[in-house]
Amino acid sequence: MTNQIKELIQASISTKQQVLENEKLLQLVNTVTDIIVTAFKNGNSVYFCGNGGSAADAQHLAAEFSGRFYKDRKALPAEALHCNTSYLTAVANDYSFDLIYARLIQGLGKPGDILIGLSTSGNSKNIVQAFEMAREKNMVTVGFTGETGGNMKASSDHLINIPSTDTPRIQESHMLLGHIICQLVEERYFSLQTSEGGL
Numbered sequence: 001m002t003n004q005i006k007e008l009i010q011a012s013i014s015t016k017q018q019v020l021e022n023e024k025l026l027q028l029v030n031t032v033t034d035i036i037v038t039a040f041k042n043g044n045s046v047y048f049c050g051n052g053g054s055a056a057d058a059q060h061l062a063a064e065f066s067g068r069f070y071k072d073r074k075a076l077p078a079e080a081l082h083c084n085t086s087y088l089t090a091v092a093n094d095y096s097f098d099l100i101y102a103r104l105i106q107g108l109g110k111p112g113d114i115l116i117g118l119s120t121s122g123n124s125k126n127i128v129q130a131f132e133m134a135r136e137k138n139m140v141t142v143g144f145t146g147e148t149g150g151n152m153k154a155s156s157d158h159l160i161n162i163p164s165t166d167t168p169r170i171q172e173s174h175m176l177l178g179h180i181i182c183q184l185v186e187e188r189y190f191s192l193q194t195s196e197g198g199l
């Protein structure tokens with residue numbers, strides 16, 4: 001009766017095992033950690049976007065920075081782009097759903113800010129358009145995708161592509177690596193700037 005449950009847990013472990021053995025991908029996680037630390041040091045912000053479950057993941061990861069992960073420390077400037085429903089319904093209604101994230105980046109984005117887009121297919125048009133706008137703004141783009149990277153591959157400065165084509169398994173690894181990045185950023189940023197560690 002529990003066989004299918006075991007198979008699904010095994011599938012999640014197997015995807016994560018492949019991530020664990022992919023040295024290039026792990027190096028990239030380290031690089032992305034460092035560019036986020038540098039961005040925060042320079043007073044830049046980190047924005048996250050995604051659709052469906054990946055919107056929830058975007059919101060979750062942004063809150064680790066703006067709220068806290070492990071440490072009691074000052075807030076870091078990070079936000080997920082789907083959180084204002086008045087904005088989303090207006091822009092989707094008056095312009096296009098494909099523009100909801102690009103327009104916010106047009107309004108908020110500054111050179112050196114980071115945009116992290118989570119998409120299992122890599123093909124969500126609203127994320128691809130936001131990445132193109134981020135590049136116009138001299139921001140840094142980081143794609144969290146499935147194995148091909150889809151259409152986000154071309155517009156991602158850094159592409160964390162999970163070696164799977166199965167949406168939920170990809171999302172589970174996105175959150176694993178996302179949590180690791182949040183922990184390492186918090187450790188590196190606040191060990192550098194201990195005076196800013198308080199509330």
Ligand SMILES: O=C(CO)[C@@H](O)[C@H](O)[C@H](O)[C@H](O)COP(=O)(O)O
Nearest residue numbers: 051052053054119120121122124168
């Ligand atoms: O959470 C899930 C599936 O696990 C769904 O809500 C899923 O995120 C949605 O179908 C998304 O619209 C898929 O978009 P994407 O990952 O291809 O960008």
Ligand SMILES: [Zn+2]
Nearest residue numbers: 053054168171
């Ligand atoms: Zn889901």
